[in-house]
Amino acid sequence: MSRSLFFSFFLHAFFICLTALTLPFMLRNPIDLPPIVSVEFIEIRDETNIPYAPKARKIIEKVKKEKERVVSEQAPPADIAKEKPDRISMPEDKKEKQELKKKKQNPEEIKPQIRQVSEFEKKELFDPNQIAALIDKAKEEQAETQRKNEKLTQSNVKNSFAKGLSLSEEDALRAQIFGCWSVPLGLPFDEELLVRIKLKLKPDGTILKSEILDHARMNTPGQSFYRVLAESALRAIRICQPLKVPPTGYERWKNLQLNFDPTEMLKG
Amino acid sequence: MKKIFFIFLFFVISFKNAYSLIKVDITRGNLDPLPIAISPLHVDSKSEKLSLFDTDKLGEEISKVIEQNFRSTGLFNPLKKDSFVQKPDIAHLKPRFEDWRLIKAQALITGKVLIKNKKLKVEFRLWDTIASKEMIALSFTTTPPNWRRVAHIISDKVYERLTGESGYFDTRIIYVSETGPKDRRIKKLGLMDQDGYNVKYLTLGNELVLTPRFNPANQLITYMSYFKNMPRVYLLDIETGIQEVVGSFPGMTFAPRFSPDGKKIIMSFAKDGNSDIYTMDLKTRIVEKITNHPSIDTSPSYSPDGKFICFNSDRSGIQQIYVMRSDGTQVKRITFGTGLYGTPVWSPRGDLIAFTKVRKGRFYIGVMRTDGTGERLLTENFYQEAPSWSPNGRVLVFYRETKSGTKGEGFSAKLWSIDITGYNERQIKTETDASDPSWSSLLSK
Amino acid sequence: MRFNKALRSLFIVLFSTLIISACSTAKKAADPLKNDVYTGTETVEYLANGVPDRVFFATNKFNLTTAARDTLRKQATWLRKNKKITVTIEGHADERGTREYNLALGERRANSAKDYLMTYGVSGKRLSVISYGKERPVNPASSPLAWSQNRRSVTVKAN
Numbered sequence: 008m009s010r011s012l013f014f015s016f017f018l019h020a021f022f023i024c025l026t027a028l029t030l031p032f033m034l035r036n037p038i039d040l041p042p043i044v045s046v047e048f049i050e051i052r053d054e055t056n057i058p059y060a061p062k063a064r065k066i067i068e069k070v071k072k073e074k075e076r077v078v079s080e081q082a083p084p085a086d087i088a089k090e091k092p093d094r095i096s097m098p099e100d101k102k103e104k105q106e107l108k109k110k111k112q113n114p115e116e117i118k119p120q121i122r123q124v125s126e127f128e129k130k131e132l133f134d135p136n137q138i139a140a141l142i143d144k145a146k147e148e149q150a151e152t153q154r155k156n157e158k159l160t161q162s163n164v165k166n167s168f169a170k171g172l173s174l175s176e177e178d179a180l181r182a183q184i185f186g187c188w189s190v191p192l193g194l195p196f197d198e199e200l201l202v203r204i205k206l207k208l209k210p211d212g213t214i215l216k217s218e219i220l221d222h223a224r225m226n227t228p229g230q231s232f233y234r235v236l237a238e239s240a241l242r243a244i245r246i247c248q249p250l251k252v253p254p255t256g257y258e259r260w261k262n263l264q265l266n267f268d269p270t271e272m273l274k275g
Numbered sequence: 276m277k278k279i280f281f282i283f284l285f286f287v288i289s290f291k292n293a294y295s296l297i298k299v300d301i302t303r304g305n306l307d308p309l310p311i312a313i314s315p316l317h318v319d320s321k322s323e324k325l326s327l328f329d330t331d332k333l334g335e336e337i338s339k340v341i342e343q344n345f346r347s348t349g350l351f352n353p354l355k356k357d358s359f360v361q362k363p364d365i366a367h368l369k370p371r372f373e374d375w376r377l378i379k380a381q382a383l384i385t386g387k388v389l390i391k392n393k394k395l396k397v398e399f400r401l402w403d404t405i406a407s408k409e410m411i412a413l414s415f416t417t418t419p420p421n422w423r424r425v426a427h428i429i430s431d432k433v434y435e436r437l438t439g440e441s442g443y444f445d446t447r448i449i450y451v452s453e454t455g456p457k458d459r460r461i462k463k464l465g466l467m468d469q470d471g472y473n474v475k476y477l478t479l480g481n482e483l484v485l486t487p488r489f490n491p492a493n494q495l496i497t498y499m500s501y502f503k504n505m506p507r508v509y510l511l512d513i514e515t516g517i518q519e520v521v522g523s524f525p526g527m528t529f530a531p532r533f534s535p536d537g538k539k540i541i542m543s544f545a546k547d548g549n550s551d552i553y554t555m556d557l558k559t560r561i562v563e564k565i566t567n568h569p570s571i572d573t574s575p576s577y578s579p580d581g582k583f584i585c586f587n588s589d590r591s592g593i594q595q596i597y598v599m600r601s602d603g604t605q606v607k608r609i610t611f612g613t614g615l616y617g618t619p620v621w622s623p624r625g626d627l628i629a630f631t632k633v634r635k636g637r638f639y640i641g642v643m644r645t646d647g648t649g650e651r652l653l654t655e656n657f658y659q660e661a662p663s664w665s666p667n668g669r670v671l672v673f674y675r676e677t678k679s680g681t682k683g684e685g686f687s688a689k690l691w692s693i694d695i696t697g698y699n700e701r702q703i704k705t706e707t708d709a710s711d712p713s714w715s716s717l718l719s720k
Numbered sequence: 721m722r723f724n725k726a727l728r729s730l731f732i733v734l735f736s737t738l739i740i741s742a743c744s745t746a747k748k749a750a751d752p753l754k755n756d757v758y759t760g761t762e763t764v765e766y767l768a769n770g771v772p773d774r775v776f777f778a779t780n781k782f783n784l785t786t787a788a789r790d791t792l793r794k795q796a797t798w799l800r801k802n803k804k805i806t807v808t809i810e811g812h813a814d815e816r817g818t819r820e821y822n823l824a825l826g827e828r829r830a831n832s833a834k835d836y837l838m839t840y841g842v843s844g845k846r847l848s849v850i851s852y853g854k855e856r857p858v859n860p861a862s863s864p865l866a867w868s869q870n871r872r873s874v875t876v877k878a879n
């Protein structure tokens with residue numbers, strides 16, 4: 008009885024000592040944590056949220072795809088301004104795809120629209136009411152946009168500039184100038200830094216005439232940074248020639264105004 | 276039926292479309308260094324020969340100094356000279372811009388050098404190769420040994436014209452040159468051009484010298500010396516070499532700086548374990564006590580308008596940065612982050628305060644707004660401190676020390692500079708180890 | 721037989737307990753820092769027999785530890801016995817701080833020692849103070865041990 012008590016006491020003491028005083032080999036190595044890498048979740052949306060009617064969206068998407076193909080080929084149209092809107096011929100499915108690839112200000116490009124409509128027809132019964140709904144006063148905006156998308160690319164261009172859709176020619180032009188514009192450092196953070204340059208362009212995207220709208224400010228004392236900024240913008244435009252303009256619709260974009268404002272860049 | 280309908284619609288809509296002016300917002304550009312071509316300056320054949328140096332090479336040497344200045348900013352990309360098509364003399368008269376555009380130059384510097392009547396005359400032009408026009412045309416006359424300063428002044432003019440910022444090339448840096456073992460360092464005051472040339476030593480190294488600072492007028496320096504084993508603040512006139520102790524304080528004075536108008540010295544005075552901030556007027560010799568607190572108050576620095584002082588105090592228990600009016604009233608703490616803060620220095624632009632921060636055993640150089648917000652740490656190291664501003668408030672020079680082994684081996688101290696954006700960190704070459712750098716204002720105003 | 725077994729277990733237990741306690745003591749002897757203050761005797765010199773010339777401080781601190789007070793009392797006794805001697809008290813800091821603040825901190829540390837000596841009857845006129853900040857480390861290494869040895873206030877004979 009006393010012996011087991013004896014044993015028990017010593018075993019207890021042993022374990023207490025063990026836990027109270029740490030043996031060197033029992034020390035754990037500090038865990039080598041990898042450095043924390045912060046990951047930012049960026050939502051990528053490839054379309055802006057335009058409240059089109061669902062059917063209209065389908066049409067628009069289809070036309071967008073065609074349009075993108077046309078835009079990305081970039082060569083200026085062979086001849087200019089020979090719009091003959093009365094020449095609407097019935098589409099032939101084979102020819103269509105070829106014609107679309109040609110960059111011409113050709114009224115034949117009305118075809119896609121008609122094609123869509125025919126597909127439309129195939130899938131659903133052509134309902135004049137739908138069209139009516141589309142051009143209904145309440146949804147006139149949507150209809151107009153849809154119509155424009157279905158028509159000549161020039162109207163697509165006008166539409167995109169006016170509405171500022173993402174992945175449009177506007178973005179292409181912006182991206183092009185981004186590469187050419189060396190923003191001068193040393194601009195003051197707290198001043199108005201907008202430089203507006205009006206351009207008259209040639210059909211191939213080169214500059215015919217350029218004009219700085221706030222010209223007087225360039226020579227104002229105390230605003231020497233403005234002159235530097237304006238000159239950098241002009242340099243950017245000149246280096247970037249020929250500008251990424253749409254291949255068609257010259258009349259629409261031959262007068263272009265570029266608003267340079269590096270304020271956002273300076274803040275970040 | 277459908278056809279007619281669509282034709283009708285088309286007409287309606289196409290006539291509705293007004294051809295309004297399309298406006299596109301450009302809110303982003305790139306920060307790529309601007310490609311600039313610096314043509315070797317043409318040396319006029321009528322130039323006299325000098326014994327000092329090879330005058331034929333002078334044009335090239337000047338362009339090399341300009342090139343090195345621009346390369347060190349990280350904002351310009353000086354193009355390689357072997358790609359230049361036009362010869363220096365023709366380029367200076369009428370550059371063929373297409374040739375320069377071909378090598379992607381957006382700006383071009385050309386010039387001419389003439390040595391006559393023992394005087395050096397330098398002419399230079401800055402051209403916009405994209406717009407095909409001249410931007411600046413200036414000329415300077417000086418003595419031949421000053422040719423490096425001409426190159427620096429040209430660099431400043433071009434830098435200002437292309438960035439909108441004033442330059443910082445025609446400046447000097449005063450620092451402490453260090454040699455010897457780590458526990459018995461020999462320290463001397465060193466003075467050099469900002470690009471490391473024209474080094475001059477102003478003291479002999481017989482006593483410890485620390486923290487030298489420039490006067491805005493540039494020919495006076497204030498620093499701390501252990502002359503006769505009495506650590507005090509001194510004044511040194513670079514031109515005459517005359518040194519004098521500042522005031523007659525019955526104790527250690529240290530951490531000196533000048534006021535922006537150069538008329539006062541501001542420093543710390545330590546007595547009986549307490550360090551407070553004092554000023555002394557250099558003309559009247561009147562001493563004013565600015566802080567009155569049992570804590571350590573040191574490292575004072577004036578705002579460029581002279582109305583405020585930022586300083587280092589441990590009145591909260593740990594080193595932090597405070598701002599007060601220059602008469603000592605309205606003391607306000609501006610740093611609240613973890614770690615400790617020291618060496619506050621007000622930017623010559625008045626918009627930022629640079630500082631040293633120590634956190635978890637690491638040293639940081641950073642900048643913050645003068646109210647303490649917008650703290651940005653620019654660089655981290657085992658040991659670095661004491662930032663000093665370039666005169667245009669864009670670049671900081673500071674020093675770094677390395678770890679040393681059991682006998683002090685492996686120890687070194689070097690000067691470094693960094694842009695306030697955190698980019699373009701680079702070492703400034705000095706012939707010895709160096710610490711405590713201070714940047715002068717522009718030598719030519 | 722059972723007794724032997726019991727005895728054996730006892731010995732194992734006792735033996736391991738001794739080993740454990742020995743291990744822990746060995747660890748302590750290697751670490752001369754206590755609460756960030758150097759407690760060793762390397763770098764310490766002596767003004768006289770049994771009178772250490774320096775006291776040590778914790779990082780960024782200037783208050784005296786019990787050991788420091790003990791050393792200073794010995795210095796005070798020695799100074800009261802040798803009335804003709806004047807001393808300079810040097811205050812130092814480690815390299816892990818900014819230069820200017822370290823000058824002030826060194827001055828504070830030196831004054832801590834001076835004030836304590838004065839409370840033990842040494843006249844202030846015999847005690848002058850100088851700070852070297854981090855300029856004169858006694859141990860040039862970059863290690864916590866070296867830094868703790870450099871955070872010191874040293875009493876040096878002036879005459």
